[in-house]
Amino acid sequence: MTQQIELSGVNKYYGAYHALKDIELSIPKGAFVALVGPSGCGKSTLLRSLAGLETISSGDLMIAGERMNDVPPRRRDLAMVFQSYALYPHMTVEQNLTYSLKIRGVKKAEAKKAAADVAAITGLSDLLHRYPRELSGGQRQRVAMSRAIIRHPKAFLFDEPLSNLDAALRVHMRKEIRALHDRLGATSVYVTHDQVEAMTMADHVVIMRSGVIEQQGPPLELYDRPANRFVAGFIGSPAMNFIPAKSGRDGKSLVLDLPGSQVLDLDLGLPPGHAVLVGIRPEHLAIAAQDMPGFEVPIATIESTGATTFVTTATAPEIVLVLNSRSTLAAGAMIRLTFAPENVHLFDAKTEKRLATKP
Amino acid sequence: MRRIFASVRDGRGFDIMLVGVPFTFLFALAGLPLIYNILMSFQEVDMFSLGSFIRPFVGFDNYVALFKQPETIPILTNTVVFVVGSIAGQFLLGFGLALFFWTNFPGASWLRGLFLVSWVMPGLVVGAIWNWILSGDFGVLNFFLRESGLIDGNIFWRSDPDFSLWAVVIANIWLGTSFNMILLSVGLSAIPGDLYEAAEMDGANAWQRFWTITLPMMRSTIGAIISLGLIFTLQQFDLFAAITDGGPNNSSNVAQYWAWDLSFRQYDFGRGATISVIMTVFVMFAAAVYVRSTRHEVRG
Numbered sequence: 001m002t003q004q005i006e007l008s009g010v011n012k013y014y015g016a017y018h019a020l021k022d023i024e025l026s027i028p029k030g031a032f033v034a035l036v037g038p039s040g041c042g043k044s045t046l047l048r049s050l051a052g053l054e055t056i057s058s059g060d061l062m063i064a065g066e067r068m069n070d071v072p073p074r075r076r077d078l079a080m081v082f083q084s085y086a087l088y089p090h091m092t093v094e095q096n097l098t099y100s101l102k103i104r105g106v107k108k109a110e111a112k113k114a115a116a117d118v119a120a121i122t123g124l125s126d127l128l129h130r131y132p133r134e135l136s137g138g139q140r141q142r143v144a145m146s147r148a149i150i151r152h153p154k155a156f157l158f159d160e161p162l163s164n165l166d167a168a169l170r171v172h173m174r175k176e177i178r179a180l181h182d183r184l185g186a187t188s189v190y191v192t193h194d195q196v197e198a199m200t201m202a203d204h205v206v207i208m209r210s211g212v213i214e215q216q217g218p219p220l221e222l223y224d225r226p227a228n229r230f231v232a233g234f235i236g237s238p239a240m241n242f243i244p245a246k247s248g249r250d251g252k253s254l255v256l257d258l259p260g261s262q263v264l265d266l267d268l269g270l271p272p273g274h275a276v277l278v279g280i281r282p283e284h285l286a287i288a289a290q291d292m293p294g295f296e297v298p299i300a301t302i303e304s305t306g307a308t309t310f311v312t313t314a315t316a317p318e319i320v321l322v323l324n325s326r327s328t329l330a331a332g333a334m335i336r337l338t339f340a341p342e343n344v345h346l347f348d349a350k351t352e353k354r355l356a357t358k359p
Numbered sequence: 360m361r362r363i364f365a366s367v368r369d370g371r372g373f374d375i376m377l378v379g380v381p382f383t384f385l386f387a388l389a390g391l392p393l394i395y396n397i398l399m400s401f402q403e404v405d406m407f408s409l410g411s412f413i414r415p416f417v418g419f420d421n422y423v424a425l426f427k428q429p430e431t432i433p434i435l436t437n438t439v440v441f442v443v444g445s446i447a448g449q450f451l452l453g454f455g456l457a458l459f460f461w462t463n464f465p466g467a468s469w470l471r472g473l474f475l476v477s478w479v480m481p482g483l484v485v486g487a488i489w490n491w492i493l494s495g496d497f498g499v500l501n502f503f504l505r506e507s508g509l510i511d512g513n514i515f516w517r518s519d520p521d522f523s524l525w526a527v528v529i530a531n532i533w534l535g536t537s538f539n540m541i542l543l544s545v546g547l548s549a550i551p552g553d554l555y556e557a558a559e560m561d562g563a564n565a566w567q568r569f570w571t572i573t574l575p576m577m578r579s580t581i582g583a584i585i586s587l588g589l590i591f592t593l594q595q596f597d598l599f600a601a602i603t604d605g606g607p608n609n610s611s612n613v614a615q616y617w618a619w620d621l622s623f624r625q626y627d628f629g630r631g632a633t634i635s636v637i638m639t640v641f642v643m644f645a646a647a648v649y650v651r652s653t654r655h656e657v658r659g
């Protein structure tokens with residue numbers, strides 16, 4: 001399969017600051033790739049390097065099989081949707097859409113037709129003669145998208161395009177962007193700091209931290225098999241619980257660092273006394289039925305959204321569990337937690353890397 | 360009295376006061392002299408009637424007589440040349456410098472600050488400096504032009520009728536360039552950087568970005584600066600007094616300098632006022648353009 005975008009060994013320095021470290025990334029034609037990570041991790045820098053708005057310090061950047069390291073943005077044939085939208089304020093919506101065509105020397109009538117076609121897809125037909133200042137935030141967002149679509153570029157680059165919209169519109173636009181992507185058969189790179197957005201929209205998620213790609217892969221693979229503690233904590237909401245533990249004397253059990261030194265039977269083949277982190281997602285914890293085994297913990301708080309109930313325990317570190325039902329529990333009560341062993345993730349306490357668990 | 364105080368306190372009187380004070384100020388210091396000037400342009404005024412308001416009314420006689428004078432048309436032409444030449448020079452140089460500093464090389468911001476020196480200097484001082492620079496025998500300008508081979512003999516900038524007006528234009532361009540540059544720099548820095556990035560992604564090269572983004576986004580700034588330039592150049596007086604004194608033989612005389620000359624050297628106050636009124640009409644027009652262009656901000 002041909003790779004539409006391919007980065008190998010890409011590094012980027014701002015002066016002495018190492019903003020991108022040995023980035024390896026392949027994006028096949030037609031893929032929707034999300035870049036996620038905490039603020040300042042280098043997502044925008046990576047996207048802007050693809051666009052050519054930043055020059056990379058070393059490595060190879062290939063677009064559609066051509067090396068593009070030193071090619072200026074206007075020759076890369078990529079379209080970008082900015083977080084600020086960056087609409088041309090002195091042009092009408094129609095002029096904003098046809099700007100790139102005009103620059104390319106497309107005939108006026110033809111450009112107008114193209115603008116009308118795109119506007120029909122994005123629902124802007126009635127707004128073509130307005131100026132950006134006369135539009136709502138959501139409409140501006142659509143103009144920014146349409147301006148990218150009209151060009152039929154090699155790939156779309158999005159830098160947090162939905163972060164200025166309210167929650168409801170954001171959820172709606174997510175679906176719309178993904179539908180547009182599929183309909184156009186486009187290749188998209190989508191930067192967001194919202195892991196839900198990344199998980200729901202993308203075929204391939206890239207998780208970054210401090211300029212490094214921590215893990216990349218299909219969304220559910222990241223959820224099921226996080227490569228390290230950072231990825232495990234980043235994907236999923238509420239975040240995964242981490243309980244420090246030590247392997248037992250026989251190496252076949254884990255002693256959890258919880259009141260009562262509770263023991264978990266897992267055959268790990270670890271040397272005795274090895275420090276690990278036990279990761280378990282809130283949605284994989286349950287309250288044990290009467291007379292069933294489990295960990296005794298006291299409850300600190302109970303919050304309910306109606307559909308789901310969040311229980312936080314009064315332990316250190318605190319443990320969060322999500323129940324899909326109403327609960328009559330009260331703060332202070334003791335409960336017994338239980339979970340399926342296959343839902344446990346183990347990480348080395350020192351390297352924070354994933355430890356293989358026997359199935 | 361109590362009622363006046365009460366109305367100040369309840370706000371309505373205060374509002375009237377807020378409008379009233381500047382209005383009174385403007386009327387006393389700008390409005391009355393203007394009206395008085397217009398009045399004088401329709402009267403016969405001489406040294407002896409100067410002290411009284413009631414003077415023989417002569418209708419448009421002053422205007423008619425003014426345009427019968429042989430020097431009127433050349434002087435008005437000079438004024439147009441001076442204004443257009445100065446504004447064009449100041450604007451083009453100022454815009455060039457603003458674009459140059461906009462590239463933000465190291466030290467750009469304090470170098471830009473240094474340019475303001477020309478603007479804070481009094482016109483008479485600038486005039487004196489340019490007297491030396493333009494001097495026919497030992498002037499620096501002639502030296503450079505000679506050395507670079509552009510001219511063979513010295514140009515007597517201030518006393519040659521072919522060059523005297525341009526001598527003042529050059530000095531005035533120097534005086535006004537930095538003001539243009541600063542205002543244009545502000546205008547340039549107000550254009551969001553992501554517009555240029557968007558245009559770059561849309562395929563525009565530097566030249567296309569300048570014509571399709573920079574210039575249209577600067578429209579109101581440019582409109583403002585050209586109308587302000589019109590107002591300032593029509594007020595320029597010091598440079599004429601310092602460099603050419605309007606001469607030789609009116610070859611560098613302009614309306615504003617002539618008005619002063621007629622009134623206070625020849626004591627023909629009626630005609631002096633007449634020229635002022637004609638100029639006022641032009642300045643009003645420029646002011647109207649200025650107000651319109653600041654109102655038509657296209658931002659956001």
Ligand SMILES: Nc1ncnc2c1ncn2[C@@H]1O[C@H](COP(=O)(O)OP(=O)(O)OP(=O)(O)O)[C@@H](O)[C@H]1O
Nearest residue numbers: 014017019037038039040041042043044045046193
């Ligand atoms: N022009 C620059 N000069 C120096 N450092 C920069 C520059 N641009 C970005 N950086 C640094 O590079 C790092 C990555 O920045 P980047 O904008 O890519 O973060 P981000 O992942 O997009 O964050 P956010 O989610 O907040 O947008 C940050 O630490 C930032 O301070």
Ligand SMILES: [Mg+2]
Nearest residue numbers: 043044045159
């Ligand atoms: Mg960013």
